[in-house]
Amino acid sequence: MKQIIIVIVLFLLTLPSFSQNDSVFVRKIYDEALEKGQAHENLRYLCKNIGARITASAEAEMAVRWGFELLKSYAFDSVYLQETKVPHWERGTTEAAWISNSSNQYLKLNVLALGGSVATNGLIEAEVVVVQTIDELKTKSAKEIKDKIVFINQAFDQKFINTFSSYGHCYPIRANGASEASKLGAKAVIIRSLSTPTDHFAHTGVLNYDETIKKIPAAAISTKDADALINWYAKEKIKFSLEMDCKTYPEAISYNVIGEMKGTKDNKIITFGGHLDSWDVGEGAHDDGAGIVHSIEALRILKQLNYKPNHTLRCVLFMNEENGNFGGNTYAQLAKQKKEQHIAAIESDRGGFLPIGFDVRGTDEQLKLVQQYQKLLFDYDLLKFKKGYSGVDISPLMDEYPEMIQIGIAINSQQYFNYHHSHADVFETVNKRELELGTAAMATIVYLLDKTLE
């Protein structure tokens, strides 16, 4: 008898926690995504018929209407807009930069104002001071920096396997470079683009002004131009010339776009989404058109397969991740106000590349809960289950619901920062099958969480 019990216990210990039905259903999700997927055509529409869609632009408004009509066309249980205030910054029509030397040689640079930057108010020119990092900038005296244009040259550390780590290390030069340089009296700050390769694309992105310090113009130049500048600077003093007429306008009104399948068991909510806004260059294909079509397609596939969820499955196209996260904040505040019960949130905001697993933001137990799917998903190349960050849009929701589980779709990161926030982020760089595998990964994790979570 004891032996039998031991055998039974061992058997139970080795039993996969998913059922044969789950395995069959996941296969159906992948078949639908790979054979009849609409993600690629939806992304083509968003990129080519709408394009770049910075918050408060006409294109962002078009994207809201497109998302709303597309969700309605799938006849989900409920499709609606959620109003949110949003910031309004525009690049303007003038943006130019060059360097020159004592021999009156000139080099025009590929430049993009950082998002939120103030204008130069005409052409400004000053001697360049180069620093490698924010920390080096902080060691400088006001005498060294005053009336100069500071160039911060910190490059991606190529040793990180995950390029988001390289990005994280460089992030402070974009976020804080302007205020740190301004403290020392600089005229403007220029940064090396936060980008993996050495090429001609400048990469924009939000900066955070310290409101107590004078705001100075800030821009990024391409990595190739950064190398050229460093070469010139090594030989002699150089002058930087910059003109930008970007401008911040009063806050505007925009919307999160939401589609739902109602829960059959309760009103608890599983949120999943990406962000509908993008920067104002390129087409926002990987950032985050991919996450948008991943999410819409996940809900479409589950409906198409006639799945009846236990909990409410809510697909959210968040507005304004890039420069303020107003949409994500509004979503969390309204959830709390309405006393909604949120049990899980999943975000896709790492591009349309090959999905490789799931990053779990939560407790050890929540990680283990997700790891039990690992064996089921091995054949789908979803292989990396670990603790990690979930996403900016759903982060405020976790502040309101600290008990919830949050998941970020983990995606091959190697090429993301080739395109991110630049003119290079266009539809053609997204592979159809990799995008479709992303939609299937999203649908699968939503399905498995709905089945698993109480």
Add this chain to the structure above:
Amino acid sequence: MKQIIIVIVLFLLTLPSFSQNDSVFVRKIYDEALEKGQAHENLRYLCKNIGARITASAEAEMAVRWGFELLKSYAFDSVYLQETKVPHWERGTTEAAWISNSSNQYLKLNVLALGGSVATNGLIEAEVVVVQTIDELKTKSAKEIKDKIVFINQAFDQKFINTFSSYGHCYPIRANGASEASKLGAKAVIIRSLSTPTDHFAHTGVLNYDETIKKIPAAAISTKDADALINWYAKEKIKFSLEMDCKTYPEAISYNVIGEMKGTKDNKIITFGGHLDSWDVGEGAHDDGAGIVHSIEALRILKQLNYKPNHTLRCVLFMNEENGNFGGNTYAQLAKQKKEQHIAAIESDRGGFLPIGFDVRGTDEQLKLVQQYQKLLFDYDLLKFKKGYSGVDISPLMDEYPEMIQIGIAINSQQYFNYHHSHADVFETVNKRELELGTAAMATIVYLLDKTLE
């Protein structure tokens, strides 16, 4: 005492089988590959200064000399050529195909003769008969096929997660389509390209004539053209027109190119490599320039890190994988003749995309031996360890040494058949970091096997 023993046994059972030193060394491999890697520049040279290099072409001869000089430049213990006979087939200068209908409308097609095809001897024209698969072709009568041109339209099954499975299922139409159609008296056979996307590229590749049956011309048209042909064919009878002057010449002499680091403990050999030849279109970037630079770079990195191998580490640039595997066969025969001791072989022939793990061709115990590295390699995104195929070049070696372990580097397969055997397989489609991660994966598995195997 008993308790202590149990604790010790449990401790030993949970000990990772790799050491802290291994962990440090693997990190050094990745640092070298990602920060000071030469794979990308080597691939650029091979693709841009040499280009497509079909066996017995002037470019294949240049590639042999390039590989030999590059290996010598790294001052390995031994660098040498291994003579092998090779087949010699040339595409010629005329290659054209179109379809036409009763209204004298014409559609020119993107076409490539299959490797080894006979010529048409001038323009040939015939009515088209469409079949979907080889099996359907076999159900046809000679009356239906005689003097017709057969078009086999089998498309990739998009449901397979790994595209090599889709390729495997379609492979018979390319390999055997001509002989099966000839049995029934067809004038020629045309196939839908073995390719994942629907686009304008035709994809070539070897065919296998049944020597007992009359050889008829065989070619592939692009997937877009295949769809167009099917549309025309649905409406009325159509005529196919084809002219190709490809030709097979007498066998020639070429070389495998070999570089070695000698073992400090014994003369047992770990072989690793890819193939130096390519098809005669594109630049052979993913197939298999990537495997070539993965392998050369793996040996360079291990030498650069001053590693003293236990066994002999032998990097082999195989000649003629694409149409005959003469180089792989020669290598295995000479190994046996010389009574070499071969304990392991690793191949990279799945492109320069993101490596995701290792396919082990061997016993359960050999799979387990490799799986013990899994924890060590988790942070490097090498996640999928399973049984699978190793590679064509090293396959004859396994026939001679059935006890050996063979490994294929498993690589994200989603985009491989967008480029494979077509004009699209060019340097620009290879991402630098993904290529470098492939070199690190190769160096790492060679290192770990050298440390582990007796």
